[in-house]
Amino acid sequence: MNEVTVRRARIGDVDDLVELRTEMFRSMGSATGGERWRANAFDWFVDRLDDADYGIFAVEHDGVIKACAMGAVRDAAPSPLSPNGRDVLISNICTAPDARGQGFGGRAFDAVMDWARQTGIARVELMATHSGRGIYERSGFTANAFPAMRARL
Template identity: 35%
Template sequence: MNAGRLRVATKSDGDDLLELWALLFDERDAEAPWRTHAAEWFARYVDDPDTARFPVIEDDGAIVATAVGTLELGVPNPQCVRGRTVRLANVITLPAHRGRGFGSALVLDVLEWARSIEADRVDLSATPEGQRLYERLGFAHTKAPRLKLVL
């Protein structure tokens, strides 16, 4: 990783993370309802290392990259012996800071956290641009189809 400092987010980073998440979803509406829910969710879980992990990369005093790991509890099964899955999401690096290893550092941080809380696996959805990063770090495509119903 070139320059930048990896650290865990704090409550005071909430506004900066919301802006990065807005970029990730190409959401320009500053008044969008999701922002209030996301801010409340972040404030609730940022200090709960048993449930969530929020690594950030800081460069020249500004957060330029982040990722989120959240623990999901499910029924234990052959593919998830303890029923503990970490969902890796919201991995984003500002365009001017890409290509410096920040994404890899963030993902590796979440993987280390997942092991420390005895998760069975880490699941994610990847954009075509992000697939190489995840494959390089050992993630594999699954045969399970993914479906979604928006309520």
């Protein structure tokens, strides 16, 4: 059949979104254990599927979700590069291990970028893994001189 559909995620996709998020962390070498975060992630996705400030996309191949991507409008103080103070954070770009190298992740990324453009917001940001840098750079992303830093509270 080989039918590929790129669409907004639906309630029936949430288990797959959580599993792909787990795979994203696994492929980054991060810990993936614990059911609490997965249950919280499930509820988080459910709560945001129909929220206009979130664009959550799924790529389905022959009825199976193979990739996803997500965008979220963030509120921030205005700045020279973002005069209206809002930007879009792209995240959760992941492809199932058995589907990598077939363009599914690129299709999910394209869908979320199209959604981001439709918001009318002028700036988009993402955190790139080494394996994802190429596709992002081809889409106009550049490394920031001030990379993200984190601390646990």
